[in-house]
Amino acid sequence: MYLLYKRSQKSEVRSQEPKRPQFLNPILGTQKGIALIVALLMSVAIMALAAGVLYFLTQSTIMSGAGKRYATAAEAADGAVNVMKDSINLIMWGEPITALPIATGGCLEGYALSNAVLNNNTTCSTTITLPTALGGNYTATVTVTRLYSITLPGGRLEFARSAGGVSSTAIFYRITATVRGAGSDNSVAENSALYRFTG
Numbered sequence: 001m002y003l004l005y006k007r008s009q010k011s012e013v014r015s016q017e018p019k020r021p022q023f024l025n026p027i028l029g030t031q032k033g034i035a036l037i038v039a040l041l042m043s044v045a046i047m048a049l050a051a052g053v054l055y056f057l058t059q060s061t062i063m064s065g066a067g068k069r070y071a072t073a074a075e076a077a078d079g080a081v082n083v084m085k086d087s088i089n090l091i092m093w094g095e096p097i098t099a100l101p102i103a104t105g106g107c108l109e110g111y112a113l114s115n116a117v118l119n120n121n122t123t124c125s126t127t128i129t130l131p132t133a134l135g136g137n138y139t140a141t142v143t144v145t146r147l148y149s150i151t152l153p154g155g156r157l158e159f160a161r162s163a164g165g166v167s168s169t170a171i172f173y174r175i176t177a178t179v180r181g182a183g184s185d186n187s188v189a190e191n192s193a194l195y196r197f198t199g
Contacts (some may be wrong), residue, residue, distance in 0.1 A: 066187065073138060073179045073189035076130050080140035080177035081193045083128070088144070088173060091117045092197055116144050117173075130179070137182035147172045152198070171197045 090097050091114050116124035125143040149171040176192045 069181060069187040073187045076138050077177040077179040077189045077191035080142050081175050081191055084142050084144050084175045085195050088117050088197055120146050122146055138179050140177050140179045143176045145174045147174055168198050
């Protein structure tokens with residue numbers, strides 16, 4: 001009897017054990033594999049984060065290179081404008097423009113540039129291939145237009161009358177330079193200047 005009593009106590013103890021929690025989803029049924037699912041989700045999140053970081057690094061490198069190429073093209077446009085200023089000065093002083101380092105091509109040959117410098121409302125356009133020392137193959141399309149000329153009063157030091165008492169003349173030019181990169185360098189920079197020659 002004592003034996004039966006012990007067995008019945010054991011069965012009562014077993015019946016009082018808490019039941020394991022059941023998932024609401026009947027397909028899963030147990031908690032087996034939940035650690036694997038959590039680990040996979042974490043690894044996907046980490047991989048997405050790493051891919052995002054690599055994407056932003058690549059894009060910032062591309063943008064940095066584009067900024068450098070644009071800065072180079074902008075400086076080249078400034079240089080092309082200065083070359084045309086020098087060309088105007090040489091023509092107005094009666095000197096040949098062959099003294100310039102890149103005095104070939106377009107209106108720099110013949111009398112087209114001289115005509116544009118000496119006559120009102122005349123335009124001269126030329127394309128100049130810039131030296132490769134700039135770090136790439138850049139071409140500049142430069143346009144010079146003589147706008148108008150006026151006689152200066154001579155009341156200020158910068159507009160002083162010339163030696164015979166004749167008033168100085170100011171001639172105004174518009175110089176526009178557009179510089180383009182070659183090949184995969186698609187950077188474009190444009191510079192426009194109003195230049196005054198006083199003589």
